[in-house]
Structure formats: C-alpha cells, structure tokens
Amino acid sequence: MLFAGILLQLFPTNSEIITMATISDDIFDVCIVGAGIAGSTCAFYLAKKGIRTLVLEKKKFPRDKICGDAITERAQIHLNRMGVLQEILAEKKGNWAALGGLVSPSGIEYYGDSAKELDQHLVIAVKRKILDEKLIRAAVNQGAKLVENYSVTDTILLKEKGIWTIKSDKSKKEFKAKILIVADGAASHLGRKLGLVDGPPQATCSRAYIESGSHQFPYDGVCYYPPNLVPGYCALFKEADGDVVYCCYIIPGGECDTSHLLELHHKFIKEDPFMSKAIGPNPKLEKMKAATIRFGGISKSYGDHLLILGDAAGQIDPVTGEGIQYAMDASEIAASTIQEGLKRNNLGERFLKRYHRRWMKSFGRDFKWSQRMVKVCVKYPIFLDAFASVSKRKGDKFMTEWGKIMTGSKTKINFFLPKLAFPLAFETLRLRRKRKKLAKKDK
Ligand SMILES: Cc1cc2nc3c(=O)[nH]c(=O)nc-3n(C[C@H](O)[C@H](O)[C@H](O)COP(=O)(O)OP(=O)(O)OC[C@H]3O[C@@H](n4cnc5c(N)ncnc54)[C@H](O)[C@@H]3O)c2cc1C
Known part of the structure; x- marks a missing residue:
C-alpha cells in the first residue's frame, strides 16, 4: 500500500x-x-x-448535465451557504431572471419585470457544467x-x-x-x-442551447404553454454568456407522451408563433439532448x-x-x-x-397539490389563459405571486387559497362566457 x-x-x-x-x-x-x-x-x-x-x-x-439551468430562490440559499453563489456572481456566470412571463395555451401573453416586486430574484440561470x-x-x-x-x-x-x-x-x-x-x-x-x-421515470425533457448572437430573445425567461403540450411546457432562459437555453418538458396526463419529444422539440421552436418571434429567424441550435424526470x-x-x-x-x-x-x-x-x-x-x-x-x-x-394542479390544467387549460389574463390586468405583483408558487418559494396549496383561486376562477368564467358568445356569433 x-x-x-x-x-x-x-x-x-x-x-x-x-x-x-x-x-x-x-x-x-x-x-x-x-x-x-x-x-x-x-x-x-x-x-x-x-x-x-x-x-x-x-x-x-x-x-455537462441536461437541465433548464433555472436555479430558484430556495436553491440560492444553499448556494450562498456553500459560497458558490458568491463565486458565480463574481465571475459573472449567472443571469438573474427579471424580465419575462408566460404565453398561455390560447396565446394570451404576459411579460413583466419581477425585479420591481422583489428584493431577491426568484431565478438565476447558471449552466450546469459550471x-x-x-x-x-x-x-x-x-x-x-x-x-x-x-x-x-x-x-x-x-x-x-x-x-x-x-x-x-x-x-x-x-x-x-x-x-x-x-x-x-x-x-x-x-x-x-x-x-x-x-x-x-415518468417524464422527459429536451434541452438545446441557442447560440449567443444568433437569436434576438429580449427576455430573461419565458414559459410557453402550447395547447397540445399542457400540462407540459416549453421554456426559454437567457444565460450569462448570451446563449438561451431551450427546454421542452413532457409531463404525463395530457395529449403528449414521452415518445413525442423529438418531434415536438423541433416543431415548437420552429413553428410556435410566440417562440419563433421571440428568438428570431436564424437561431443556431445545439443538437437536441434529452433526459428523464422522476x-x-x-x-x-x-x-x-x-x-x-x-x-x-x-x-x-x-x-x-x-x-x-x-x-x-x-x-x-x-x-x-x-x-x-x-x-x-x-x-x-x-x-x-x-x-x-x-x-x-x-x-x-x-x-400532491402540484399533481392536483396538473389535473386542473389538463382538464381546464383555460385556467392558464385566465392566469395570463389576470396578470395583464393586475400586473407584476400578481405575476410575481404566481412565480413564487411555481418556483417553490411558496407552497402549491396557495393556488387553491382565495387570494389566487378567486380571481382565477372569476377570470376563467369570464373567458368561458366570452368564448361562448364568440362561438355563437360565428355560427
Ligand atoms: C431537461 C431537464 C431540464 C431541467 N430543468 C430544471 C430547471 O431548470 N431547474 C431545476 O431546478 N431542475 C431542473 N431539472 C431537474 C434537475 O436537473 C434535477 O432535479 C437535478 O439535476 C437533480 O440532481 P441529482 O443530483 O439528484 O441528479 P443528477 O444531477 O442527475 O446527478 C446524478 C449524478 O450521479 C452520477 N451517477 C449516476 N450513476 C452513477 C453511478 N452508478 N456511479 C457513480 N456516479 C453515478 C451522474 O454522473 C451524475 O453526476 C431538469 C431536468 C431535466 C432532465
């Protein structure tokens, strides 16, 4: 020895x-x-x-590790204790997500600036390799x-x-x-x-970096809910080096299953009108990689x-x-x-x-509450439309509240409590009525 x-x-x-x-x-x-x-x-x-x-x-x-690179507030606490957050910031290897929002299944867009509402950003994007x-x-x-x-x-x-x-x-x-x-x-x-x-594992997700300089993505992070992907979604997050990380999450319960990932990954980035508009005409995409989610x-x-x-x-x-x-x-x-x-x-x-x-x-x-939420989104995708619509009216404060729950800073049960559930339920009813009226007119 x-x-x-x-x-x-x-x-x-x-x-x-x-x-x-x-x-x-x-x-x-x-x-x-x-x-x-x-x-x-x-x-x-x-x-x-x-x-x-x-x-x-x-x-x-x-x-490398295939990931969406979105590091949420709770994780930042550990990174801080480990001295890693400080290093990342000193070396400018992380991009705080402030500007961003979501696009709902029927195409209601909301983009805001969470920095106005928060002392600490909810998400920082850091490449997993780093x-x-x-x-x-x-x-x-x-x-x-x-x-x-x-x-x-x-x-x-x-x-x-x-x-x-x-x-x-x-x-x-x-x-x-x-x-x-x-x-x-x-x-x-x-x-x-x-x-x-x-x-x-039950779910799967793709990842491809979009090369800095080949896109014109104006936000830090946006989630897109194309109708046939719900409860899954696509996400774009800007990295510190100017690349954008693109992910397509297939979460079971809806129309798509894990076997559709390859097709959908390419389809959405090219054909989804909101994503393709945000990225621009000539994005240089890394070859798709994918990994499972348990x-x-x-x-x-x-x-x-x-x-x-x-x-x-x-x-x-x-x-x-x-x-x-x-x-x-x-x-x-x-x-x-x-x-x-x-x-x-x-x-x-x-x-x-x-x-x-x-x-x-x-x-x-x-x-368990997340699983209930998945069921709600599958059965009533209009709920996601209602969220984007209420955010448009109420602004960044409402959006930030949603962001806190989605990123785990607040528990998912909050979605079912009156502060969020009531405005969302009213908006869902309003949107349904509006759509019924429009459908009648079309007939
Ligand atoms: C495409 C995608 C996007 C995602 N996006 C996000 C996101 O934006 N934000 C977020 O919070 N989470 C995201 N996740 C989830 C996140 O990546 C995981 O939750 C996180 O990596 C969990 O860490 P882990 O250490 O448990 O596993 P891993 O990070 O997978 O680490 C496991 C390690 O074990 C090693 N290993 C495996 N087998 C062996 C063995 N037999 N012997 C020795 N070593 C072994 C591997 O090489 C690896 O280093 C995403 C997941 C995917 C797939």
Missing part, C-alpha cells in the same frame, strides 16, 4: 489514482454515489459537520473526498458489521462506508437494484444504513419538472439525520425513516 502510494507520487499520471490509492482502505462514515446537485450538496453539509464523506462519480468534472463543478469543489474544500471516473455497479451491506462495500465492475478498487447515499439521478440504476426506486417522490427513500436522495428519490415538482432546490433541501435534511444517527450509533432503517418524514414534511407533501 505504502509502496503503491510512493509510486503514484513519483509518477503522477492521474490525480484520481493517487486519491483512490490513499483512501480505498478507509472506512468512511458516508459514501455518496453521484456528484450531481444532491450528492455534492449533501457531501458539503456532511463534511461541514466533520463527518467522513466519500463521493463516487462516474464522470469527470467539468461535465454549477456542478463549483458544488463538488465546495464539498471537497469542506473535506469530502471525491473519486471521479468511478461508476458504481454493486453495493453489499454486511449486516452484522453495518458496513457497505461499494464496487465497480470497471475497477479493482472497492470502498467501505457505514452509510450509503444513492444520489445517482433520475434513472437511478442503483436505487432500482436496491429495490427502493420503482420503475422508470417526480412526485418515491414512497420509501430509506433503508438499513441507506438513504436515497435527489432525482433518484423523485424529489422533483410534478408541475414544473424542477428539482434542484428539493435535492438541496433534502441533502441538508439527510446530513442532519445522519449526524444524529452517528451520534446515537443507530443507522437502522427505523431510525433513518425520519429522513423520509422530514423531507415529506418540508416539501414532499406539496407535490
């Missing part, structure tokens, strides 16, 4: 090899599989508490160990000792830890193998010496497809639960259940 270490120091061909040689014999408190948003944030909080944490990541940073590397570096700076290019394929818990052995079929190195955190993303092959994550929360995200985190646990809002903030909130909850478990020397399934209860209480239960 010592000899191998000296050899590697003398011939440092690859920094990960040195890291692996020096750490593979240790027993870590926690091993996290996946250095995405969830894995890196949790590693940061664990390491900050002095808990010995190892992160295994199958790729090498900097690496963000994810900064997050894992923040965790490593706190003391977490990272091994890149290590794809975990097998995990075995030695029950009597309460120790996991973590393996890859592409490497001879094995790692040991008292707790395993599965944060391997929406597909979660490991979570499925361990029997806690059930079936494939939303709504899995029913059991814990086991013996085991937690499931982030997209793997379905910690994504069913109405927006956004998950960064929830992955970060759950990471903090996981880290404090583990700290308690280590102190009490109790890492059994019954104890770790409190992690599940806590994230359900913090945000998971609200996903």
